[in-house]
Amino acid sequence: MLHIKELHASIDSKEILRGVNLDLKPGEVHAIMGPNGSGKSTLASVLIGRDGYDVSGSVTYEGQDLLALSPEERAAAGVFLAFQHPVEIPGVGNMYFMRTALNSLRRQRGQEELDAVDFLALAQERMKLVEMDQTFMSRSVNEGFSGGEKKRNEILQMAILEPKLAILDETDSGLDIDALRVVASGVNALRSEGRTMLVITHHQRLLDYIVPDFVHVMAAGQIVHSGDKDLALELEANGYAGLTPGSARVGATA
């Protein structure tokens, strides 16, 4: 469902992605690990259409040229990113925001919009999934939320917007142990045949909960290593030493 081929991205003539190749099939969960600054968030940014990058290579999503779409068109096509650093939007109510978002997607897809009552019912049901309190819905989007609360709010949005491709960028960082379990089980509940996930993380622990089909290592802007879930354990034990672009070996990429 997603084919990334020789993807390069640079900013101010600094090359950050240096030929990323990745294939994701429907329903698969892929994890990406890798050192700080290796380009993981940049890959996510390019996939959701953040501007400011010089991009070359190709990204085909469900047969379409993803790079040609605006961020909102990508969203309508089912692409979602749980941000590493979700932005605060003072003055915009969280509930209102999510309803507007869902209805924008539904409108773009030619579906009927949900009114406030129907939306509330849906939101309440999905809030249970991430054990989120309703008080967060009447606050401004992410404003004054703790780090962990922001992450939960991202997963709540994912639960409400029901994307086909969900990219989770360090959703586990900032979560305490209990919250990690709650959020991970929320994510697991959203796993389905029609939903593909790309999970960026530094912690093998998350992958104990959200068990990936594949694990990739990104270093210096390339996928340098790919394997199954055991690769994460290996990395946990040995670190990234020796995994440089030069030593790339193509693993079990789907």
Add this chain to the structure above:
Amino acid sequence: MTAVKVPVRAAGGVLSELSPGRDGRDLGWLAEARLKALEWVGKNGFPSRKDEDWKYTALDGILAVPFVAAGAGPGPRVTLDLINKAAIDLGGPRLVFVNGHFSPEFSRLTGLPSGAVVTTLAAVLETSPDRLKPFLGHTPGEHHAFAAFNDVFAEDGAFIHFTNDTVVDEPIQLVFFSDTEGVPLMTSPRSVIIADSGSRATIVETYAGLDGDVYCTNVVTEVVLAENARIDHYKVQNEPTTAFHLALLDVRQARGSQFASRSVMLGSSVARHEIRVRLEGVEAEVSLDGIYLPQGEQVHDNTIFVDHVATNCTSHQLYKGVLDDRGHGVFNGHIMVRHGADGTDANQKNKNLLLNDRAQVDTRPRLEIYTDDVKCTHGAAVGQMDDEALLYLRTRGLPLESARGLLVYAFVQEMVDRIELEPLRASLEALVSTRFGSGAHRVQQ
């Protein structure tokens, strides 16, 4: 008395063609006051950008138009329907002025308690002119030409008096509608609001007109609050972008009185809303809020002077501007804390959102303090649309325009929320959101 003509050496000179054609009703003191005001303009001329308080707003556009003073008589096109569109009918007492003159057929004066006198300046000039001596006789605006011009030409406006402890629940609406078709009229409404001790009321002023008309509203409203009186004052300025609007709201407050002003500036080519508040009695409180939303080539100037004279008074100001296209906003707020005004609590905040590289804002919060025992804060901020928030909204499916509208509306919403009159709040919400496109609407629930 007959027409006086005083040579006015104005910058453009054309306003000088105006001369007061008094009709003999004017008493000695009034004729004298008008003449004095006109002479003042003759001597001092119009303000220019060299004047501190007029520094940022170019008046050339106004001074170049050969205005004529508006006479009485209905406008050719105005209908009740147009008026209701311009100013939502709040259901209570409503005075409608067309081209500055009272229009009984569009007005409604029922539903007032016995302690409330709501009439017109023209009527009081006719029946008991001496009541106006403290107002028209003393010219609160003597130190600038436009207020002085209002002194010269003012013939009508609202005259409102609440006697001791009168409470008026329904908002009193003052609608100033212009219908000048082809004639560049200068209207000079003058309103007087007197709140005796312990009285309470809400006043809503709306200014509007017909697109394409070139005219100038040059208005002065005076409010005098006695001990423990409370007035909530709303002003909606939605004149067509071909018109000019110059306003002075002059407020004097006695001990324990409360005054709140909420201003919404939408219209006019050049608009200046000046507020002066004198806190003369101890423990008086004033809060002044405003939004201004210039776009196209509009200029919106807010000039504020809060004068802390007495001890333990409180003043709050919060003004927010959204500036689009080549729009130009001015916030020129001055707080003076006089010698001996101990226990003053004053704050002032101005925030601006620039939507465009060509939009401009001049913000100048000023504190002038002559005593030690005070708590004063002020601050000004000018920012741009948050690109990160914009991207976030788009990745959730909001089209660019909706995302922009939503963020702009979120910026001004707190101000709209401060409007406690529900139908007025809803109508302003609609006006403001239309201005910022389809994505903008109530974003909190």
